[in-house]
Amino acid sequence: MKIAIIGTGNVGSAIARGLAGKGHAVMLGARDPGTEGVTRLAAETGARPAAPRAAAEAADVVLLALPWAAAATAIADLGPLAGKVVIDCMNPLGMVDGALGLMIGHSTSGAERVQSLLPQARVVKTLNQVGAEVMARNAHLPHRPVQFMAGDDGAAKAMAADLLRDLGFDPLDAGGLTKARLLEPLAMVWINQAILRGKGRDWAFAAVQGTPREERTMSDTLHASCHCGLVQIDLPAAAAGVLACHCGDCQKMHGNFNAFLAAPIADITLTGGEALVWYQSSEASRRAFCGTCGARVLKEVTAAGRWLVSAGLVDGPTGKRIVRNLWEQSRPDWYDLPQVSA
Numbered sequence: 001m002k003i004a005i006i007g008t009g010n011v012g013s014a015i016a017r018g019l020a021g022k023g024h025a026v027m028l029g030a031r032d033p034g035t036e037g038v039t040r041l042a043a044e045t046g047a048r049p050a051a052p053r054a055a056a057e058a059a060d061v062v063l064l065a066l067p068w069a070a071a072a073t074a075i076a077d078l079g080p081l082a083g084k085v086v087i088d089c090m091n092p093l094g095m096v097d098g099a100l101g102l103m104i105g106h107s108t109s110g111a112e113r114v115q116s117l118l119p120q121a122r123v124v125k126t127l128n129q130v131g132a133e134v135m136a137r138n139a140h141l142p143h144r145p146v147q148f149m150a151g152d153d154g155a156a157k158a159m160a161a162d163l164l165r166d167l168g169f170d171p172l173d174a175g176g177l178t179k180a181r182l183l184e185p186l187a188m189v190w191i192n193q194a195i196l197r198g199k200g201r202d203w204a205f206a207a208v209q210g211t212p213r214e215e216r217t218m219s220d221t222l223h224a225s226c227h228c229g230l231v232q233i234d235l236p237a238a239a240a241g242v243l244a245c246h247c248g249d250c251q252k253m254h255g256n257f258n259a260f261l262a263a264p265i266a267d268i269t270l271t272g273g274e275a276l277v278w279y280q281s282s283e284a285s286r287r288a289f290c291g292t293c294g295a296r297v298l299k300e301v302t303a304a305g306r307w308l309v310s311a312g313l314v315d316g317p318t319g320k321r322i323v324r325n326l327w328e329q330s331r332p333d334w335y336d337l338p339q340v341s342a
């Protein structure tokens with residue numbers, strides 16, 4: 001990738017060092033590209049110094065590593081960056097009630113401000129959640145450190161994820177750009193631990209998980225399975241409805257259904273197990289699946305297992321919701337619903 005790092009301070013230089021030798025063409029966007037510090041960094045990392053606008057214009061990915069107070073002016077100098085991926089590493093820090101804090105939050109974020117300054121760019125918030133040292137060097141940590149990403153463009157997040165992997169991070173999609181409202185305060189947690197609570201700067205957050213059961217991909221497909229792993233589905237992340245498994249093993253393990261957010265039936269692909277589908281589009285209109293929709297779900301039946309798509313309200317933000325147990329209300333004749341092949 002052609003990457004412009006705008007700002008060559010702690011973060012910019014750390015990322016330049018972390019990306020050195022990873023096969024990217026990195027440019028260092030500096031107000032004075034000829035200073036000794038920039039020249040030394042360029043020699044050390046193989047990056048090319050340039051004026052910020054020239055660097056940004058030549059890049060596919062523009063990484064903003066600027067002080068928040070300078071952001072608006074510096075961004076205005078970069079041009080529109082139309083279609084480019086803009087990685088916003090900045091935290092909108094300032095003095096709040098006499099202490100270092102976030103100048104904005106809750107109902108907006110620094111990243112959303114950046115997007116409003118660059119409406120034609122594809123902004124991704126990431127690399128703001130840990131100290132610069134960990135961005136440059138983290139292979140010694142016992143767990144791969146996590147770095148959340150927020151952004152509205154799936155392809156842009158996929159590119160950011162590739163860069164994060166090159167920097168040694170485990171990239172995790174946090175959702176749309178508004179989720180930057182969560183990631184900027186997360187930086188404050190790191191700062192508080194590192195600086196005020198004596199933890200130092202050589203640590204990072206990690207996402208430590210047991211058996212993976214669900215993963216949102218960059219293309220915003222949700223892969224879900226029941227706890228026993230027998231039944232697996234793919235569905236769009238922007239889904240509506242709730243899917244409940246009640247195969248024997250799941251009930252043994254949990255004594256009840258395990259539920260996952262499900263999409264309209266036509267959007268669900270069963271990739272493993274056997275599914276029986278019942279769907280309601282709202283509390284008022286309960287119905288069994290139609291042959292056409294059911295065919296799409298049932299055509300890839302591969303193994304034992306039994307599913308219901310049960311009643312439930314949409315839980316968009318979390319993507320998951322446990323609903324009331326519908327097993328007692330279910331009717332045996334559901335199992336006789338026609339399985340029409342596609």
Ligand SMILES: NC(=O)c1ccc[n+]([C@@H]2O[C@H](COP(=O)([O-])OP(=O)(O)OC[C@H]3O[C@@H](n4cnc5c(N)ncnc54)[C@H](OP(=O)(O)O)[C@@H]3O)[C@@H](O)[C@H]2O)c1
Pocket residue numbers: 006007008009010011012030031032052064065066067068070073074089090091092093127128129130131132133
């Ligand atoms: N430090 C961390 O550990 C860390 C971690 C995560 C996120 N962040 C965030 O990352 C951002 C950068 O932090 P930092 O510690 O790297 O800051 P820094 O060391 O002060 O570096 C800021 C860089 O921005 C450049 N700059 C300032 N105004 C500019 C302008 N108008 N046009 C172009 N370049 C300009 C500076 O250039 P000159 O050298 O010419 O002044 C400097 O290279 C901040 O928003 C911070 O909150 C920091």
